[in-house]
Amino acid sequence: MEDTLTAPEVATVTQRLWNGAAHVHEAILAHPFLAGLTDGTLPADTFAYYLAQDAHYLRDYARTLAVVAAKAPTHADTALLARHAAETAEVELALHETLLPQLGIDAAALADVAVSPTTTAYTSYLLATAHGGTFADGLAAVLPCYWIYQRVGQSLVAAGSPDARYRRWIDTYADDAFAETVAAVLALADRLVVDAAAESGMHRHFGVTARYEWMFWDAAWRREGWPL
Secondary structure (H helix, E strand, C coil), X not given: CCCCCCCCCCCCHXXXXXXXXXXXXXXXXXXXXXXXXXXXXXXXXXXXXXXXXXXXXXXXXXXXXXXXXXXXXXXXXXHHXXXXXXHHHHHHHHHHHXXXXXXXXXXXXXXXXXXXXXXXXXXXXXXXXXXXXXXHHHHHHHHHHHHHHHHHHHHXXXXXXXXXXXXXXXXXXXXXXXXXXXXXXXXXXXXXXXXHHHHHHHHHHHHHHHHHHHHHHHHHHHXXXXXX
């Protein structure tokens, strides 16, 4: 019987985006902040700084998702991203409200924590891209936050952490429900019909915000403040 030839599998848009920034994900996994989560040595005040900045970040991330949702090509896509915007505010910030008391921090005091330079830069980029760019631009810019956190959760969950607070954080992003959320957004991105110029823009935005993800953890590790 003759062998049948099959066409080589063509990478999807999201696979190409990930391949272009895979080295950033590897650098994130190697960062001492994440190593400290899994071995329990991360100082509690460093984690508290991270949570404070994350609370500032998530508010603007939810706003960004709402803007991207408004530009979505179908009602179903708009509904998906609008729902994620609401869940960002409700679910992830609820995680903070659980963890902060365990760190001896009043959640209401977060409003008094200054937004760091990195948080300001990252959220400003997200909002500017969502408002000024196309739907594809905005979607590419928000994807790393979804996808990298899910990959980080998957990578860390086997090791866990001796610190129950850090283990709770890891488990949140390794959860099957979060994986389904990410898969839905990736499927949306792969349904887009984009030309070479549009995909080039997606790579640019995805690459920038993936790097901001590394910078965000690094800023927390250093407990970054404004120089003046």
